[in-house]
Amino acid sequence: MEPIAQPAQGIENGDCPGLAYDVFARSCPSRGTLEHVTGRWGALTLGALHDGSFRFNELRRRVDGVSEKMLSQTLHALERDGLVHRDAQATNPPRVDYSLTPLGRDVAERLLTLIRFVEGRMDEVLVARERYDGARA
Amino acid sequence: MEPIAQPAQGIENGDCPGLAYDVFARSCPSRGTLEHVTGRWGALTLGALHDGSFRFNELRRRVDGVSEKMLSQTLHALERDGLVHRDAQATNPPRVDYSLTPLGRDVAERLLTLIRFVEGRMDEVLVARERYDGARA
DNA sequence: CGGTATCCTATTAGATACTG
C-alpha cells in the first residue's frame, strides 16, 4: 500500500522553528496538513462531506473526476489528520460511511467560505484572464 | 468527446454545466482558480502578500523553500487570475513589486482564516496522527 | 535584480485488474 501523502523531505513530521506552528516555515508540520486540506482532492472531499455522511462510491460521484485510488488516499490522509471519521460495518456487502469530525467540520466551514467566494467571483477572474492573455497577443 | 484525463489547462478553460460556477464539477473553470489559490505555493504566496507589497526575492525569502521557477510560475498564474498586481519599473537594476489586487485581498483574507485555524489546531492534528499510526502498529 | 530556458528527477494521478 502506498504511504499516505507525505512530502519527501520529512516536512510533515518536521519541527517548527518558533513557538507556534507556521506554514510559512518549510519544516513546519502544519504545511503538510494545510496541503491535505487545500489539495486538489482534499478540498473537494472536505467540501462534499460538509453536506453530511457518505459512502465511498457516493463520495466518488460527488467529487466529480476523482479516481478510486485518489479518493482512498485522500480519505486516509484526512482520517489520519483527525478531520474525517470512518465508520466501517463488517457486514456483507460491506458498508463504510465517511463523515467529518468536529475539527473537520470547523476546517470545512472555513474552506467552503473560500470556495464559495472564488466561485462567486469567477466572472471577474475570467475577465482578468482575457485581459492578461490579450495583452500578450 | 469527453477527454477522460483532462490536463489542467483543459479544466481551466472548461465550461460549467449549470448556471453557477461549481468546483465540484470537473469541467468548471473555478476548479482551476481554486487550485491556483490553494495550491502548495499559491496559498503561501497569497498569504505572504497579504502583509504588503514585496519584491521578487523578498517574496522568495518569505515563502520558505520556494524555488525561483515555482515562485515565478505561481505569480504569473495569480496575476493572470487577477489576484496579484505586478508593478515593474524599467530602471537599472530593475525593480518589480508584487501586491494583491482588491479581489486578491478578499481571497487572501479567507485563505488566511483557514491557514490560521489549521495552525492553531495542529496539536490536535498531531495527536490524531499518533492515534492513527499507533492503531496500525 | 528579476527573471527565463533547459534538463532531469520526484511525485501525483489515472487505468486497469483484482480481492474480501
Add this chain to the structure above:
DNA sequence: CAGTATCTAATAGGATACCG
C-alpha cells in the same frame, strides 16, 4: 461495495546556467 495492487503517463518541482 469498498477498496488494494500494479503499471504507466502526466505534471510538479529542483538544479543549473544564462540574460537584459
